[in-house]
Every structure is written in C-alpha cells, then in structure tokens.
Amino acid sequence: MSLRTAQRASLVDQVIDQLKEQIVSNSWQMNAKIPTETVLAEQLGVGRNTVREAVRALTHAGLLECRQGDGTYVRATSELSGAMLRRLRAAEQLEILEVRRALEVEAARLAATRRTDDDIAAIETALAAREQAWELGEPNGFVEADLAFHIAVVQATHNRVLIELYEDFSTALRASITAAGTSINSSYIPHDAIARAIAAGDASAAERAGHACMEHILIALTEAQELPS
Numbered sequence: 001m002s003l004r005t006a007q008r009a010s011l012v013d014q015v016i017d018q019l020k021e022q023i024v025s026n027s028w029q030m031n032a033k034i035p036t037e038t039v040l041a042e043q044l045g046v047g048r049n050t051v052r053e054a055v056r057a058l059t060h061a062g063l064l065e066c067r068q069g070d071g072t073y074v075r076a077t078s079e080l081s082g083a084m085l086r087r088l089r090a091a092e093q094l095e096i097l098e099v100r101r102a103l104e105v106e107a108a109r110l111a112a113t114r115r116t117d118d119d120i121a122a123i124e125t126a127l128a129a130r131e132q133a134w135e136l137g138e139p140n141g142f143v144e145a146d147l148a149f150h151i152a153v154v155q156a157t158h159n160r161v162l163i164e165l166y167e168d169f170s171t172a173l174r175a176s177i178t179a180a181g182t183s184i185n186s187s188y189i190p191h192d193a194i195a196r197a198i199a200a201g202d203a204s205a206a207e208r209a210g211h212a213c214m215e216h217i218l219i220a221l222t223e224a225q226e227l228p229s
Helices: 003-024 035-046 049-062 079-089 093-114 115-137 139-154 160-184 192-200 202-226
Strands: 062-066 071-074
Touching: 003 035, 003 049, 049 062, 049 192, 062 079, 079 115, 093 115, 093 160, 093 192, 115 139, 115 192, 139 160, 192 202
Parallel strands: none
Antiparallel strands: 062 071
8 A cells, every 4th residue: 555545544534533423422413414525525624535435434334324416314323323224124123123122121120220310310201201292193203202211211221331232223223113103103002110110129020011011012013014915
C-alpha cells in the first residue's frame, strides 16, 4: 500500500468514526435522513469521494440505508444492531419472539433482585406511557412505548452486556413488531404484573409475569398465522 493510499484509508476511517458519532449520540435520529454528501464534505473538510466511501462502509455495516434518488437514512445505531436488522428481516416472527421471550423474561427476573428506587420509577413511568398510547389508539406510539417499558426493565438489571444487547436487539425489533402489529397486538396484554413484581423484589413472580406476557403474544401470533389468507 502506497503512502497516499494509506493516508486516504486513514482519512476515510476518521470520517467513518465521525459519522458513527452522529448516529450514536442521536444527533442523527433513527430513520432520519442524513445530510447530503456535499454538505457532509463541507462540514468535515474532506472531499466528496471520502464521504462517499465512509457512507458506503456504514451502509454495508447496516447503520445507514441509501435510497436511490431520495437520500441516505439512519437504520441502526451499531454494527450489531445493523447485523440484527438484516437477520431479523429474514427471520420468521416466531423465531424472533422466542428470542425476545428469552431476553425479556430473564431481564424481569434479574430486575426484581437488582432494581433501585430510580429503576422502579422509570418502569412505572414507561408503563403509564404504554397504557396511554394504547388508549389513544396510536399503533406506532404503542410499539415505541412497549419497547421503552422493556428497555426500562432491562436497564434495571444493571447488567451492561444484557442492556447493550437488548438495546441493539430492540432497534432491529421495531420493524418486526410494527409489521406484525395487526396480528399480535390486536388485544391488550397488561404489563402491570411485571412492574409490580419487580417493585416488590419478587424474582419468581417477575419471571412468571414476563413469561405469561410473551406466551400471550406467541399464542396470538400462532392463531394469526393459522387464519386463512
């Protein structure tokens, strides 16, 4: 590799890091369109070709999505969530829900033994927002509120690996839940039993409540898949 080639590769890597920072810090929010190549080149003080290579790399990693004639959009917050998004697109709904059940049920159990007063407050706030979104009949808002509740539960585990894994998983999960919303969210599934068990510090009850909620969803999905098309 020549010196010039090495310098160019290093510059592209720097731009990749700078663009990733915009994504991770939420300066560019999920599903938002990012600035054009021209604007980014001016902002970063590099050539358009350098920006193009950096965007191409992040698109390949699954963080960005280029739409011909439209622009480039944020699709994931990390390489892991980008990889999950690609995998979930090809997965069956049942497979996705089985993984979700494993993560969420264990999170509820751990949260009951490790939660703080602040965690309890965050879970109760998220639960109230979830119920409000349902009452208002806002499908997209309900999906976000439901995930926010489960993220609050996962955060109460204080297990950094589980927290990061679930946050990446939930980023990819949004599209799956939205696509299946009409079939698996046709009836309201209360989550207050999960919140109560966690607040009480009852790990067994939290595990049972989490498992019961996911079983309701799995049954609803199975019934929906059995309906004639």
